[in-house]
Amino acid sequence: MTDELGALTVIFTEFYYWITVVLMxxxxxxxxxxxxxASRYKHHQHTLMKNTILIPLVTVTFFFFGWWxxxxxxxxxxxxxxxxxxxxxxxxxxxxGANELANPMSPxxxxxxxxxxxxxxxxxxxxxxxxxxxxxxxALIERITTFAFGILAIAIGSVFWTIDAAxxxxxxxxxxxxxxxHDAYASGVIHAxxxxxxxxxxxxxxxxxxKFSSSGEPRNIGPRNPWLVCVGLFCIYTGFWGFYxxxxxxxxxxxxxxxxxxxxxxxxxxxxxxxxxxLSGITMNFxxxxxxxxxxxxxxxxxxxxWTYSGGLAGIIxxxxxxxxxxxxxxxIIAGIGTYIAYKLHYWVERKFKIDDAVGAVAVHGYxxxxxLIICGFVLWGYPSSGYDGLGYAAINPVGMIIGAxxxxxxxxxxxxxxxxxxxxxxxxLRIPREVELAGLDYNIMEAAKRDEKAVSSSNR
Amino acid sequence: xxxxxxxxxxxxxxxDSATEGMQVAGEIYPMVGTEGLLVLIGVVAWVGWHVxxxxxxxxxxxxxxxxxxGSNAHKSNITxx
Numbered sequence: 363m364t365d366e367l368g369a370l371t372v373i374f375t376e377f378y379y380w381i382t383v384v385l386m387x388x389x390x391x392x393x394x395x396x397x398x399x400a401s402r403y404k405h406h407q408h409t410l411m412k413n414t415i416l417i418p419l420v421t422v423t424f425f426f427f428g429w430w431x432x433x434x435x436x437x438x439x440x441x442x443x444x445x446x447x448x449x450x451x452x453x454x455x456x457x458x459g460a461n462e463l464a465n466p467m468s469p470x471x472x473x474x475x476x477x478x479x480x481x482x483x484x485x486x487x488x489x490x491x492x493x494x495x496x497x498x499x500x501a502l503i504e505r506i507t508t509f510a511f512g513i514l515a516i517a518i519g520s521v522f523w524t525i526d527a528a529x530x531x532x533x534x535x536x537x538x539x540x541x542x543x544h545d546a547y548a549s550g551v552i553h554a555x556x557x558x559x560x561x562x563x564x565x566x567x568x569x570x571x572x573k574f575s576s577s578g579e580p581r582n583i584g585p586r587n588p589w590l591v592c593v594g595l596f597c598i599y600t601g602f603w604g605f606y607x608x609x610x611x612x613x614x615x616x617x618x619x620x621x622x623x624x625x626x627x628x629x630x631x632x633x634x635x636x637x638x639x640x641l642s643g644i645t646m647n648f649x650x651x652x653x654x655x656x657x658x659x660x661x662x663x664x665x666x667x668x669w670t671y672s673g674g675l676a677g678i679i680x681x682x683x684x685x686x687x688x689x690x691x692x693x694x695i696i697a698g699i700g701t702y703i704a705y706k707l708h709y710w711v712e713r714k715f716k717i718d719d720a721v722g723a724v725a726v727h728g729y730x731x732x733x734x735l736i737i738c739g740f741v742l743w744g745y746p747s748s749g750y751d752g753l754g755y756a757a758i759n760p761v762g763m764i765i766g767a768x769x770x771x772x773x774x775x776x777x778x779x780x781x782x783x784x785x786x787x788x789x790x791x792l793r794i795p796r797e798v799e800l801a802g803l804d805y806n807i808m809e810a811a812k813r814d815e816k817a818v819s820s821s822n823r
Numbered sequence: 824x825x826x827x828x829x830x831x832x833x834x835x836x837x838x839d840s841a842t843e844g845m846q847v848a849g850e851i852y853p854m855v856g857t858e859g860l861l862v863l864i865g866v867v868a869w870v871g872w873h874v875x876x877x878x879x880x881x882x883x884x885x886x887x888x889x890x891x892x893g894s895n896a897h898k899s900n901i902t903x904x
Binding site: 403404419422423425426466467468469470471472473474475476477507508509512513791794795796797798800801802804805806808809811812814815818 | 847848849850851852855858859862865866869873876877880881883884885886887888889890891892893894896897899900901902903904
C-alpha cells in the first residue's frame with residue numbers, strides 16, 4: 363500500500379469486515395440466551411455449554427479446513443469449469459485458489475503485512491459457520507451428548523455449509539452458473555442447509571421424554587423463560603445487521619471488473635456474486651422483512667411472544683435470498699408468506715412425523731429458507747445471476763432456485779445430518795442415557811452446589 | 824527466533840527497487856517456516872480434546888445413570904443463594 367487512496371480503500375474494507383464480526387458475535391449471544399431460555403432448569407448449564415463449545419470447535423476446524431473448502435470447491439468439483447482457471451477440478455491456484463488463500467500453512471493465514479483482508483474475511487465466514495452450527499444446536503437440547511453435538515457442529519459449520527457456499531455463494535460457483543442460483547443474504551446456504559441438517563439429526567435422535575403422549579399427541583414443553591428467549595431473539599436480530607453487512611463487498615470498482623470500457627468506473631457495494639447493491643437499500647429491506655415476519659408471526663400465533671419473535675427472524679430469512687434487489691414492500695410481503703408457511707409446517711411435521719424441534723429451528727431457518735429461495739426464483743425471474751456477461755451464467759429462474767433449495771435443504775442438509783447421526787447412534791454416542799435425561803444433565807452440578815450451600819451456611823452459624 | 828529485529832531495516836529492504844513498497848516480507852510472526860508443524864500440533868490438540876472430553880462425559884453419564892435419582896430429585900438441590 364504505497365498510495366493513500368489505495369491504502370484507505372483497503373483499510374476501510376478491513377475495518378468494515380472487522381465491525382461485522384463484532385456485530386455477529388451478538389448472534390451467538392442471542393442463540394445461547396434463546397436455548398437456555400427454552401430448556402428446563404435441570405438442563406440449563408449443559409445447554410449453555412453445548413452451544414458455547416461449538417465456538418472453539420468450529421473455529422479451529424474452519425481454520426484447518428473449512429476456509430480451504432470454500433475456495434477449492436466452487437466447481438463442484440467436475441460439475442462446471444472455473445472462470446478463473448478454466449478447469450473443472452478443485453480450484454487450488456490461479457489467484458483465488460484454496461492453496462493460496464486458505465491453506466492453514468499459507469503465510470497469509472496469519473499476521474502478514476502484505477495482506478489486510480484474508481483474516482477478517484475468514485472471520486466473517488467463520489461467524490456464519492457458528493450460526494449454522496448454532497441453528498442445529500437449539501433443536502437438539504436436553505438429550506444429545508456434547509460429544510455428538512461437537513461432531514455435528516463441525517460437520518455443518520466447517521464442511522457442509524462451506525461446500526454449499528462454494529457452490530452457490532461464490533462468484534465462480536457452479537450453481538450460480540448452471541442453475542442461476544441467487545441467495546444474496548443466505549436464505550439457503552446458511553438457513554435452509556442448517557435447518558435441513560437439524561431435521562436429519564432429529565429424525566434419528568428422537569423426541570425428549572414426555573414430548574408425545576402414548577397416543578402420539580404432541581405436548582408443549584416450555585419455554586421455561588419466555589423473557590430470556592425473546593431477549594435472545596432480539597440479540598439475534600441485532601447480530602443479523604452484521605450478517606447482512608458481511609455478505610457485501612463494501613467498495614468495488616465494477617468498471618474494469620466487468621470490462622465496461624477504458625476509463626469507465628462504477629464504484630459500488632456489491633453482494634457476494636460481485637453484482638451491485640447498496641447498503642442503504644438492503645437496510646430498508648432488512649427492516650421491512652423483519653416487520654413482515656413479526657406481523658405474520660403475531661397474527662398466525664395469536665400473539666404468542668415466542669412465535670412472534672421467531673416470526674421476525676423467519677421473515678428476514680425468507681426475504682434474504684433476494685433482499686439485494688427487492689422493493690421493501692415486496693420484502694415485507696415475502697417475509698409474511700414465509701413466516702406463515704414455516705409456522706404451519708412446524709406443527710404439521712411435529713404431529714405427522716413426531717419430530718421434536720425444541721426451538722422451532724427447522725421451521726424458522728429451514729422451511730423459511732426454502733420458501734425464500736423458491737419465491738426468489740419467481741420474483742427475480744430473468745435477472746442476471748452474475749455480472750460476468752458472456753461467460754455463460756444462467757439467469758435467475760424458478761426451476762434453478764427450486765433445484766437449489768433441494769440441494770441446500772436435502773442434499774447438503776438433511777442427508778448428511780441423518781447419516782452422521784446414524785453413525786453416532788450406532789456407536790452409542792448420540793443420545794444421553796434415559797436416567798440422565800430424567801434426572802437432568804445438571805443434576806451433579808446442582809447437587810454439588812447444594813452441598814456447598816449447606817457447608818457455607820453451617821460455617822456461618 | 825525473532826523474524827525481525829529492526830522495523831526500520833525490515834520496512835526499507837526494497838527502498839531502491841522498482842517495486843518499492845511491494846517487497847517487504849509480510850510474514851512477521853515468530854518461527855516463519857514452521858507453519859506445517861504448527862498445524863500438526865493444532866490438529867493433535869483438537870482431536871485430543873475430543874477424546875479427553877468424550878471419555879469424561881461418558882463416565883459422568885454412566886455414574887448418574889447408575890444413581891438414577893429420578894425426574895424430580897433435582898428440586899431438592901435448588902440452592903437459595
